Amino acid sequence: MMDPLMPPPVRRIVVDRKPYVAPPAPPPNGASGASPASGARAARASRGPAAHVRERMSLESVWLAYGENWVVRDVSLPVRQGEVLAMIGASGSGKTTLLRSLNRLTEITDGAARSGSITLDGQDIHALEVNDLRRRVSMVFQQPNPFPMSIFDNVAYALAERPKSGRRRRRTRELESAVNDALRRAGLYDEVAGDLDRSALKLSGGQQQRLCIARALAAEPEVLLLDEPCSALDPISTAIIEELIVGLRESVAIVIVTHNLQQAFRVADHVAFMHLGELIEYGPSEQVFDRPVEQRTRDYVGGAFG
Amino acid sequence: MAGAALSPGAPPAPVRPLRESTSSWPILDRVGYWLSWATGIGLCLIAAAIVLYMGIKGLSYLRLSLFVTSPAPSLHQTQSGGFSDPIIGTLTVTAIGTLIAAPLGVGLAVWFSEYGRPTWLARAIESALEMLAGVPSVVLAIFGLLIFAQGFLSFLSQRAATGGVLGQSFVNAGIVMSALALPLVFASTRESLAQLPDRTREASYALGKTRATTIRRVLLPSIRPGMASGIVLGMGRIIGDTAIITILLGATLKNEPVGGTPVLGALRGTGSTLTSYVFNNSPAGEGNSHEKAYAAAFVLLLLVLLLNALVTRLTEGGPMGRASGAQRLRMVLLQYLPWK
Amino acid sequence: MLGALAVLVLVLIGAMVVTVLIKAWPSFAHNGLRWFGPGGEVDAQTRAMREGTALPGHSIYYFRAWPLIWGTLVTTVLAVLAALIVSTLAAIFITEFAPARMRRAIEPVIRLLAGVPSVVYGLLGILLIAPWINENLISNPRKQSVIYVVQLNGANLTTGTLILMVMITPIMVAITTNALASVPSSWQEGSAALGVNRWRTIWRVSLRTARPAIAAATVLATARALGEAVMLAMVSGGSAFSANPLDGLTFLYEPVRPLAAEILQESEGLTIGALSHTLYAIGAVLLVSATFLSLAGWAAKQPLKRYGIRA
Numbered sequence: 035m036m037d038p039l040m041p042p043p044v045r046r047i048v049v050d051r052k053p054y055v056a057p058p059a060p061p062p063n064g065a066s067g068a069s070p071a072s073g074a075r076a077a078r079a080s081r082g083p084a085a086h087v088r089e090r091m092s093l094e095s096v097w098l099a100y101g102e103n104w105v106v107r108d109v110s111l112p113v114r115q116g117e118v119l120a121m122i123g124a125s126g127s128g129k130t131t132l133l134r135s136l137n138r139l140t141e142i143t144d145g146a147a148r149s150g151s152i153t154l155d156g157q158d159i160h161a162l163e164v165n166d167l168r169r170r171v172s173m174v175f176q177q178p179n180p181f182p183m184s185i186f187d188n189v190a191y192a193l194a195e196r197p198k199s200g201r202r203r204r205r206t207r208e209l210e211s212a213v214n215d216a217l218r219r220a221g222l223y224d225e226v227a228g229d230l231d232r233s234a235l236k237l238s239g240g241q242q243q244r245l246c247i248a249r250a251l252a253a254e255p256e257v258l259l260l261d262e263p264c265s266a267l268d269p270i271s272t273a274i275i276e277e278l279i280v281g282l283r284e285s286v287a288i289v290i291v292t293h294n295l296q297q298a299f300r301v302a303d304h305v306a307f308m309h310l311g312e313l314i315e316y317g318p319s320e321q322v323f324d325r326p327v328e329q330r331t332r333d334y335v336g337g338a339f340g
Numbered sequence: 341m342a343g344a345a346l347s348p349g350a351p352p353a354p355v356r357p358l359r360e361s362t363s364s365w366p367i368l369d370r371v372g373y374w375l376s377w378a379t380g381i382g383l384c385l386i387a388a389a390i391v392l393y394m395g396i397k398g399l400s401y402l403r404l405s406l407f408v409t410s411p412a413p414s415l416h417q418t419q420s421g422g423f424s425d426p427i428i429g430t431l432t433v434t435a436i437g438t439l440i441a442a443p444l445g446v447g448l449a450v451w452f453s454e455y456g457r458p459t460w461l462a463r464a465i466e467s468a469l470e471m472l473a474g475v476p477s478v479v480l481a482i483f484g485l486l487i488f489a490q491g492f493l494s495f496l497s498q499r500a501a502t503g504g505v506l507g508q509s510f511v512n513a514g515i516v517m518s519a520l521a522l523p524l525v526f527a528s529t530r531e532s533l534a535q536l537p538d539r540t541r542e543a544s545y546a547l548g549k550t551r552a553t554t555i556r557r558v559l560l561p562s563i564r565p566g567m568a569s570g571i572v573l574g575m576g577r578i579i580g581d582t583a584i585i586t587i588l589l590g591a592t593l594k595n596e597p598v599g600g601t602p603v604l605g606a607l608r609g610t611g612s613t614l615t616s617y618v619f620n621n622s623p624a625g626e627g628n629s630h631e632k633a634y635a636a637a638f639v640l641l642l643l644v645l646l647l648n649a650l651v652t653r654l655t656e657g658g659p660m661g662r663a664s665g666a667q668r669l670r671m672v673l674l675q676y677l678p679w680k
Numbered sequence: 681m682l683g684a685l686a687v688l689v690l691v692l693i694g695a696m697v698v699t700v701l702i703k704a705w706p707s708f709a710h711n712g713l714r715w716f717g718p719g720g721e722v723d724a725q726t727r728a729m730r731e732g733t734a735l736p737g738h739s740i741y742y743f744r745a746w747p748l749i750w751g752t753l754v755t756t757v758l759a760v761l762a763a764l765i766v767s768t769l770a771a772i773f774i775t776e777f778a779p780a781r782m783r784r785a786i787e788p789v790i791r792l793l794a795g796v797p798s799v800v801y802g803l804l805g806i807l808l809i810a811p812w813i814n815e816n817l818i819s820n821p822r823k824q825s826v827i828y829v830v831q832l833n834g835a836n837l838t839t840g841t842l843i844l845m846v847m848i849t850p851i852m853v854a855i856t857t858n859a860l861a862s863v864p865s866s867w868q869e870g871s872a873a874l875g876v877n878r879w880r881t882i883w884r885v886s887l888r889t890a891r892p893a894i895a896a897a898t899v900l901a902t903a904r905a906l907g908e909a910v911m912l913a914m915v916s917g918g919s920a921f922s923a924n925p926l927d928g929l930t931f932l933y934e935p936v937r938p939l940a941a942e943i944l945q946e947s948e949g950l951t952i953g954a955l956s957h958t959l960y961a962i963g964a965v966l967l968v969s970a971t972f973l974s975l976a977g978w979a980a981k982q983p984l985k986r987y988g989i990r991a
Contacts, residue, residue, distance in 0.1 A: 139873055148355055163364045168875030175873070179866040181885055192874040195884070249874065362877075369879040372769075373777065379766055380773035380786065383853075386846060387789045390796060390804065448689065451682035465686045468693045471974045476907025478943045479963045479970070483696045485950055486703055486960075504951065522689075580797030582910040583940075587947050615799045615910075622803050624914040630807055637800045644795045648788065 087116035090257055090287040091136065091159075091171075096150035098131050098140065105131045107311040108150070113257060115287040118279060120302030120319070122292060124340055128311040129291045133259050136289065137171040138164050154256070171257040172250035177266055178242035180234035180249075185226055188234045188245060189213045192253040212252055219285075220248035221278050240271025247278065251286070258282065260290040264297065276301050295335060299323055307331050391641070398638020401631040411593040411617070423636050425595045426617035429510070430579060430643075432606075433589070433613055436514025437521055437578045442571050444518070445525025450555055452526075453533040473523035481587035484516035488588070497608055498598045506590075509598070511607045513588040520581060521574025528570025532563035569654045576647045579640070582615040589613065591620055614640050697971075700964050707954075707961035710741035715961065719744035722920035722937070726946055729955035740954045745962065747922035751936030754837060754923060755916065756905040759844035763901055766845065767852035768894065772882055774853070775860040794850035802914035805843045810834025810915055818933050830921050830934060837923050838932045840916030844908060848901040855900070859893030860886050892983035899977040906969055909940035916941060939966055 091113035098106035106128040113119055113136075121129040131140065138159060140146045152159050159167050169192060180188050187194075190209045213230070217223040222244040226232070234245055243263055250258060260279070264272040279288055279301055292298050298305060298319070305322040307315045307330075315322055315331040326332045333339060362373050409422030448465060456462040488496055489507035497509035536559060544554040560567070595611030612620070614636050619625050621633035708715055725735065725743050734740040774786055814834035823832045863886045871881040887894075917935025920942060925931045937945065939962050949955035 137873060139869070142869070142872060149353065165364070165875040165877050168873055170875075172875075173873040175866065175870060177866060179864070179870040181867055181870070182889055191871070191884070192876060195876045195880050246870070253875065362879075365877050365879065369877060372879050372883075376769045376773040376777055379769040380778060380782070383766075383770055383793065383849070384786065384789050387792050390800075391792070393804070393808070394800065444685070444689070447682050447685055451686055455682065457683075461683065461686055461690070464690055467974075467978075468690055470978070471971055472693055474903045474907075474970045474974045474977075476909065476940050476966050476970060478907070478909045478940050479700065479967050480696075482943065482950060482960060482963045483700050486699055489951065507951075576795060580795070580799070582797070582799045583944055586910075586944060587950065615797060618799045618803055619910065619914070622914065623806050624802070630803075633803055633807075637803050640797055641800055644797065645792065648791050648795055651791075652788070 087114050089113070090115045090155060092151075092153045093132075093136075094151045094153075096132070096135065096152060097148065098128070098135055099147040100131075100143065101145045105311055106135070106308075109308070109313045111306055111313065111316060113287050113289055114304075115256070115285075116283060117303035118283050118288045118290060118301050119304045119306065120290050120292060120298040121306045121308060122295060122298050122334070123308035123314075124334065125293070126310065127308040129306075129308045130261055132308070133261055133289060133291050134173075136257070136259055137168050137173055139168075139173065169253045170255050171259060172253065172255040173259040173261065174243070174246050174250050174263050176262045178239060178246050180237070180242050180245050182233070182235060184231045185234050185237075185245060186210075186213055186230040189216050189248050189252050191249060216248040216252040219251050219278075219282065220244045221274060222248055238271075240267050240274065243267060243271065243275060244278070247275070251282075255286060257287040257289065260288065262292055263290070264292075265294070272297070293340075295323075307334060309334070391645075394634070394638050394641050397634040398641070401635040402638060403635075406632070406635055411612070423614065423617055423632065423639075425593070426612045426614045426636065427639070429589070429595055429611045429613040430615070432510050432611075433514050433517055433585070434575055434578045436511065436607075437517030438571060438575050440515060440518035441521035441525050441574055445522050445570070445574070446529050446560075446567060448522075449526045449529035449533060450560075453530055454551060454555055454559070469523045469526050472519060473527075476583075477520060477581055478583045478587070480516055480519050481584040484512060484584070484588055488512045495608075497610075506610075508588050508590045508610050509608045510589065510611060513584055516584050516588055517578045517581065520577050520584070521571075524574040524577060525567075525570045528573065529563065529567050532566025532570075533559065535566075536562060565654045569651045572647055572651050572654065576644060579643055579647070580615065582619055585613050585616040586619070589616065591616060591625070593617075593620065614643075697967060700960055700967055703957065704961040704964035705957075707741055707743060707957040708964075710739055711743055715743060715745055716749060717744055718746035718922065722747050722942070726949070726955060726958070729958060730946075730949055730952060732953075741957065743958050743961075745939075745965075747920050748937060748939045748942050748962065749965075750922050751837075751916070751920070752906065752938040752940075754936060755841050755844055755912065755938055756902060758841045759848060759905050760898060760902050762841070762845045763849045763852055764894070764898060767849045767856055767897070768887070770849070770853045771856035771860055772887075774857050775886075776878060776882055790850045790853055793846065794854075796847075798847070798908065798910040799914075801843050801847060802911040805839055805911065805915035806835065809843070810836075810839050813839055813933075822930055822933070826927070826930060826934075830919065832930070832933050832935075833918070835915050835917050835935060836933045837916065837936045840912050840936065840938075843911055843915060844905055847908065847911065848904050851904060852894075852897040852901050855893055855897035856890060859890035863889045892980060895980040896977055899973055899980050903970055903973040903977070906966065906973070907940055908938075909944045912938050913941040913944045 089112050093109055093111045093113075096106060096109045097104060109128075109132060111119070121133065123129045134140050135148060136152065136159075140148070141164070154162070154167065154170065159171075172192075181191065183191075186209075190213050193209050193212055214223060214227075217226065222241060225241060226237075234242065237245060243266075247258075247263070264275055267275070276297065279290065282288060283303075290298075290301060292301075302319045305315075305317065305319045306313060307322060307326075307328075309330055315326060315328045317327075322331060323335055326335055362370055365373070403422075406422035406424075407427065408424050410425050411423060448469070452462055452465060485507050487493065488509075489505045491505060493507075494505040496511045497506045499505055540558060540562065541554060544558045545551075549557070589612065590610040591612070592610050593612055595606060595609060597605035597609035618633050618637045618640065621629045621636070623630070720735070720742075722743075722745070728735045728742075729740060732740070735742055774783055778786065811834050813836070817838075818832050818834075826832060860882075867885050867889075868881055871885055872878070876884070917937050919935050920937040921935045923931055923934035923936050927934065943959050943962055943966075946955065946959060950959055
């Protein structure tokens, strides 16, 4: 306890070295703000277009509402296998809602309403049984959400629950090959091959997200929906997953929602720009990023708003 | 589709999608779905049936005179006497039990939450009270009898003709009843204190207040709803208990005071409460007058419903804000451990 | 000062345990481990102790508690199992399928069921349910078949177990509902997105996560069932009979008397010599069981901390 009559001690801050000053940042290449940085351009140049492209899903005049608010207004888009479709736009542009409507996840919320048609391989998705649809159109979420089970059980989850011709649960051995296959496609196999019974919650963030991708791939979907899959991850995991996505586009149609423009440029073949629920522009990514037609697109891509 | 943006026209008529229909589920899943619906509705029906049946039976036998007449043994059981004594008995026992358990429980909870040293003592108290909550009330009752039948505690009850201490009295029953309510008050107060953010305490300490003052002036007033609901829950448990009454209050129909002094004599005396009254008047006791049993049971049920409603009111307002139904449920039921 | 209070309470609780055990000791000492075994009729033994005349060939402390223990086991296990199923289904209903209005209405229903005093349940049992069962489910031939051994009436195993189940279900429903509601919605959403229907999602993900809570709820419910004295004394049977499962369906209609009900039934004997030691011995068994269950409950709650679910 301090004696109240003594003056408080004096502390001197000793500076014994020169402060460190960071050197000024070099000016960005490609001075026009409208096109992505050189790094992204280089990353994209290293891959070519897909072998063949066929249309999987088709959205026509889709309107979506929550309660009385129209969140998506009259959007028409194709979703093709063999290419990656990126949906970009500011928050509230309706891109996530549109993504979720592709596998009817919007129906989970009360008060959702829709209009227009969405078809998968020519069939109206609202005529399909919803769980069948969701096995054909799988989704990976922003936050990795592995179930509190082992890695194997996680990946095998959708397969084990598929009510297949009388047998309620398929046996573990039959599922093994499917699980390993999915893990390879997701690029996780080498890291977890030794111990598939480990709890999935013990994996790192990036590994968990790849696990979620493997889980989504296990049922061999026709379309893979990704809702900002890398926003919670570090750059290295992000790079791994982006590579994955490009590799998968041959076998699965991919739709990715992202607010990271560089990522969209690295990964996408076609880009759809949405703003306040409307589809402002849709086209090949080089065209949308380098030579956007609409002024709003130019503003967004150039960073005028976010 | 390349390039040009489509300008949207007027919004069309929307189609609202329905929730997932279960008709496509495998049969086993559907059975599960229907079973859960059936159980939910079944529980509601059982509760409704209990209330309605007790209401009908109780009201049909309930007369105002019952509240003010003493129980009187007679050949015509259905006509004689009422339950004024049991009501007084219930009130007495509840009052004694609550008056002991409330300050004790709050005090222990405050000590546990704000002081809590030495740690072994805190953990011991926590475990001991949790264990106490799990002890059947019969065991508490027989322990109480053991203690109160000792010679030096004869002032709490009376001596039987043979010279041994009877051990049964309102006071004794009330004291053991407090052991029923204590864990509830403790848990409720402790949880309320835990939910108070630390910054409340820090703000008070920063103003230079001592811990005791902080507790008295800041913390306790803030947790009044939680404390009160814990006390009310304890009262509910006391009101509903029969085992302790049977063993520590005897099975006399009327309240029999001991000795001359008005209040103290009654407290030392034996008597009955609503619960033992119902028990004795049912075919399980001697009474065999089920009309009066129904009437008294109905009054008991009303008391419980009243207390439940009180807890709801207490936990709705207040600084803790609206406790959701689920929270209220949890708060109430986590503490409902063996009683009787 | 408050700390001293804490010590006092601790001492009192400890004293309770010790004194009950001390008073119970003579009964255990005279009977040894066979106290827990079968041998003769409990009612005859207690009567002998009350009257002060020992049964021929035995000491006055002679007591074989097996019929009581068996009665406790049967009623408790059956009631807890039934309540487990009912409460899990009800909790699933409340958290997943019930419309919002019904969900709000069910909470006071559960609290009501939990709050009804035992004696009221017992009254309903003895005046309403037991007579109904007696008239409609127990046929005369059945009664005749065992008339030399025991009298069958509405106060039997089934009535007691049914009402006990209704009494312990609310506790389990509350805890299970709380646990199911705490399951992160991201898991449920993820499962739905994989095309797994709601029921299977609940089964494979939610219930699995809630397993520790359900275990804790079961322990709590068992402790409650164990300690139930009044209701069971009223409806579970007129005699301390060891219900025989080999009797087939009749087994369900035989009277039983669980331990706690026995104490209540013989409560006048709590101060009479040998009988009082015996009753305190029964109390000691209940006390030790309650302590064990308390420990089990603590152990069952530990895994809950992993997911941050407070129960």
